[in-house]
Amino acid sequence: MECADFEYFLSEYIEESVDRRIAAEMHKHQSGCSACRMLYSQVSGVLDDLRSFPEVDPPQHLVQRILEKTSGTPRHRSFWQAIVVPTFRPFLTQRFAAATAIVFVFLSMTVSLLGPGFSSATFSTLSPSAVYRQADNLVYRTYRRVLRFNQWTKEVRAELYMWGTDLSSRIDSQIISALFRSYDEGVQQGIKKQKGGNPQPQKTEPKKEPRKSDQKSHLPVLLAKAEAGAASAATARRTFQKHAGRSARAKSNQGETRETL
């Protein structure tokens, strides 16, 4: 096949409407001829471009002019088409619809929180003073709830703190008493051994006589210290509770004052 023949059948070849035998020859020719291969590619590309050729929008007044020129009657448009649709068209976009939905949800939540109960609503409940009263009551109720929550958290924290302090002081005193009890027993056993054992003094180095303070048991002193620690923890607990109770009383007093007002 010659290049001129290839060109002649090119459109039909691209549209796949050419005879099979010719198509086979064209395919064979194309694989050996770079110029025809390039032409095939260019024409195919142009066809793709033509398929995506854009449409232009006619001017807005075209329909009106056609109607005037043809039927001679002005454009007939209903109230809905003439006024309502053009007015609300910008508001019917997806983006605006989403924003409207969000605003609607927000407003409905606000009204349900601040507004009157619609089940028992009367005309008077929609008056500005009634709405204000509702809003004021809501703020006050919220404030009281917050105060109560704060008080409760303080009490819980105080309880936890005192419980921890008590526990640690008890553990401390138990451990210390157990340690010194064992130490005291050891000392007592040593004294007994010295009394009932060998009376000869040691030659190498005379053993020192134990002092009175050494012989004396340490247990009472340490127990007294542990008790003092526990007492101080108890005092701290009382002080903390007293403080917490005072602040709670002060908050409830504020609430009562507001209620009376």
Place this chain on the structure above:
Amino acid sequence: METEQKLAQRCASGDPEAWETLVQTYNKRIYNLAYRFTRRFDVAEELTQDVFLKVYQNLDSFRSESGSLQSWIMRVGRNLIIDRYRQTYREKNVAGSEELEVIDFADEKKSSVPDNIYHRETVEFLTQALDLLPADLKQAVILRDLEEMSYQEIAELLQIPEGTVKSRINRGRIELSRTLHRRRQELGFGESAETTT
């Protein structure tokens, strides 16, 4: 079919709402066809008005048995637009042919033009290349590749043999692609043989 026939009858009997519906439905297609041939917005608008005037005057002659209302309107439109195009081409007096308007994409966000620089360039080159084609090749390419008409329909419309239609379309496409290729190379958008193959 019945609906179209009824619509045509209502239009012919002077029902303004029916006529407005028909104009609303088909004005864009006719306007685009006119614009593709003339490349001028004002001429396209004038031609569209003339097409609808002709449709309005000949509504009685529409028969649903011989095809759809859309085909009939488009046939009337193509006949008138091509006649006018031939006339102006013969007279070598296409109104302001050297001042052809290119599509102003900035004003056409509503149309389905992708916001793509390459595509814009392509459309502009294509438009210019189409204008450089001889009139007979240009109308054949427009009717086949933009209006998506069959060879037979084009042959009937242009009143020429189907073989001639095929030949014109083929030559038009080849000429168009060569012009486009040359234009791209001149402006540095050149595509090498390697990339195109």
